Amino acid sequence: MPPQHPYEPPDDRLAALRGPRPPQAYTARKITALTANPACSRRAVLDAAGIDKAVLAQRMGYEPRFGQSPFAIARERDFETLVKWGGYAELIRLLREELGTPVEEAAVADLNEVGGDTSLARRANETRRLLGHLASGSDERLILDRPVLTLEVAGQTACLEPHALTHRVGGKFYVSEIRSFPAIDGQANPTAVAQTAKQAAVSVLALHRTFEALGLDTGQIAHEFLLICPKDFSNRPYGRLVDLRQELDALRFQLTRLRRADQLALALPPSATLDTDRAESELGASVEALDASYTPDCLSFCEMARYCRDEATDCASPARLGGMVRNALPGVDSTRTALGYLDGTHAPGPTEEAAITRLRAAERLRRLRRGDVA
Numbered sequence: 001m002p003p004q005h006p007y008e009p010p011d012d013r014l015a016a017l018r019g020p021r022p023p024q025a026y027t028a029r030k031i032t033a034l035t036a037n038p039a040c041s042r043r044a045v046l047d048a049a050g051i052d053k054a055v056l057a058q059r060m061g062y063e064p065r066f067g068q069s070p071f072a073i074a075r076e077r078d079f080e081t082l083v084k085w086g087g088y089a090e091l092i093r094l095l096r097e098e099l100g101t102p103v104e105e106a107a108v109a110d111l112n113e114v115g116g117d118t119s120l121a122r123r124a125n126e127t128r129r130l131l132g133h134l135a136s137g138s139d140e141r142l143i144l145d146r147p148v149l150t151l152e153v154a155g156q157t158a159c160l161e162p163h164a165l166t167h168r169v170g171g172k173f174y175v176s177e178i179r180s181f182p183a184i185d186g187q188a189n190p191t192a193v194a195q196t197a198k199q200a201a202v203s204v205l206a207l208h209r210t211f212e213a214l215g216l217d218t219g220q221i222a223h224e225f226l227l228i229c230p231k232d233f234s235n236r237p238y239g240r241l242v243d244l245r246q247e248l249d250a251l252r253f254q255l256t257r258l259r260r261a262d263q264l265a266l267a268l269p270p271s272a273t274l275d276t277d278r279a280e281s282e283l284g285a286s287v288e289a290l291d292a293s294y295t296p297d298c299l300s301f302c303e304m305a306r307y308c309r310d311e312a313t314d315c316a317s318p319a320r321l322g323g324m325v326r327n328a329l330p331g332v333d334s335t336r337t338a339l340g341y342l343d344g345t346h347a348p349g350p351t352e353e354a355a356i357t358r359l360r361a362a363e364r365l366r367r368l369r370r371g372d373v374a
Contacts, residue, residue, distance in 0.1 A: 013265045014049040014156075017286075019275025023050020025120070026158030028199035033301040034153070035254035039293040041264050043302060046274065046290075048156045048261030053303035055276045059283055062310075064303040076180035080163065083178050083228055083237050088143050088164070091176065094228065094239030095169055106141040106166075111148065120159040124148040128210060134167050135216045141168045149206035155260035162203040163228075172222040174241075175203045182230045183238045193227065193242065200225040201247035223248065264290070 015023075030047050037043065046053055054064050083090045087108050112118070114126045127147040134142060144165040151158050164176040177200050181192045204225060211218045224241040231238035272286040287307070294312045298305035338359065348356045 012262070014045070014262060017045075017265060017268070017272060017274045018049045018051060019273065019277060021052070021276065024052050025050070026153060026156070026160070028160050028162075028202040031151070031153055031158060031160075031202045032195070032198045034258065035251060036301065037293055037295065037298060038254050038257040040291075040298075041259060042287065042290040042292040042304065042308070044154045044258060044261045045264050045268075046304070048154055049265065049274060051274050052276065056274065056283065056287075057303045057307055059276050059280055060287070060307055061280075062304070062307040065299075065306070072180065076178070079180045079230060079235060079237075080178045082235060084145065088145070090237045091143065091164065091166070091228065091239075094226070094237060095166065098239040099169070099226075099241065106143050108143045108145055110145045112146045120148055124150055124159060128214065131173075131207075131210060132214050132216065135173070135211065135214075135220055139168075143167070149203060149210055151202065151206035151209055153255065154258040155262050158206075160203050160206050162200070165207070166226070169222075171220065173207065173220055174222045174224065174226050175200050175207065176226040176228060177203075178228045180230065182232065183240065184232055186238075186240075188227070188229055188240075196227060197225070197242050197244060197247050198251075200227075200242070201244045201251050204244055205248060205251055 026047065034040075034043055034047055046056070057064050088106070092106055109130055111123050111127055111130075114122045117123075123146075127144065127149065130142070130144060130147075134140065144167075146161050146163065147165050149160045149162070151160060162175045163178045166174045166176060177196055179192065179196055181189050204221065204223070207221055208218050211221060223245050224243050227240050227242050228237050229240075230236065268286065268289050271282075272289060273282055274286055276283070287304075288311075292304075292308045292311065294305070294308040296309075298308060302308075338356070342356065342359060342363065
């Protein structure tokens with residue numbers, strides 16, 4: 001069963017929309033996808049309510065066509081087990097050999113559970129206690145295994161679980177992430193590294209928020225994260241520090257642009273429901289009531305993207321042609337309307353006039369290049 005949101009009140013509007021199913025927890029992957037499209041109110045509400053978007057899309061007749069294969073998931077799990085074997089012996093070796101840090105041994109605090117309690121709330125409290133102890137001058141060298149960090153996202157508290165946090169590596173805390181994609185001759189797939197860096201930035205920002213709440217010096221937090229992946233064509237772990245300053249700046253900015261999901265949910269009709277056990281017609285009406293901000297990029301990271309694409313196509317939304325087209329047509333909600341303005345069928349209003357003037361100028365330039373006009 002997916003873990004419960006520990007901070008969600010039982011009478012919350014988002015919980016009422018979700019129905020009796022347990023909520024899907026926020027993850028760094030989900031937050032990365034949400035901040036990639038901060039204008040999408042639909043995704044903000046679905047994620048904040050803990051809706052299983054894959055199940056919702058299936059109920060509405062749209063099977064998601066992306067995600068990790070079961071084989072990739074199993075490989076990553078096996079590689080993570082290898083890295084953690086022997087009290088994180090491989091991680092300690094990487095800190096010593098690859099990063100030039102004289103670490104011979106370190107204790108490991110297993111935060112997958114606390115005294116048999118696996119709840120996110122208890123694990124988050126224990127993580128904060130250990131961080132407060134370590135960052136306040138303790139000489140103890142400790143690796144936190146699966147710590148739980150919290151971050152406010154669109155008015156909701158997200159619980160994040162990086163693979164590990166290291167302490168006293170050059171006096172800094174480092175977030176460590178374990179991935180199964182290989183580094184061939186020291187070079188990993190740039191796209192995979194970039195995506196992992198964005199997710200690691202979410203955890204690092206959550207660590208900053210935790211330090212600030214505890215009154216600790218955030219200068220102890222490294223602006224890099226330790227990426228651990230297989231070396232060449234073997235399973236031998238390879239470590240590399242990846243700078244996160246650009247990703248952190250972008251993430252902070254994007255989080256400020258997110259609208260509060262609970263306020264968006266309150267604007268829905270009282271009869272709205274996102275309970276995936278309800279009838280498809282009820283779900284369809286409720287999903288349609290949430291404003292989407294579809295672009296073709298959504299197909300690579302959102303389970304609802306194919307539904308939103310067909311919706312955008314039906315209404316001829318400029319967004320279906322990409323973010324550049326959408327941004328070039330502010331105030332114009334349909335490409336059919338834009339064409340009507342261009343051929344004189346309709347007269348643009350004050351909010352559309354500037355965009356249509358630019359479109360007419362672009363059309364004249366295109367015709368000049370083709371030799372259609374003198």
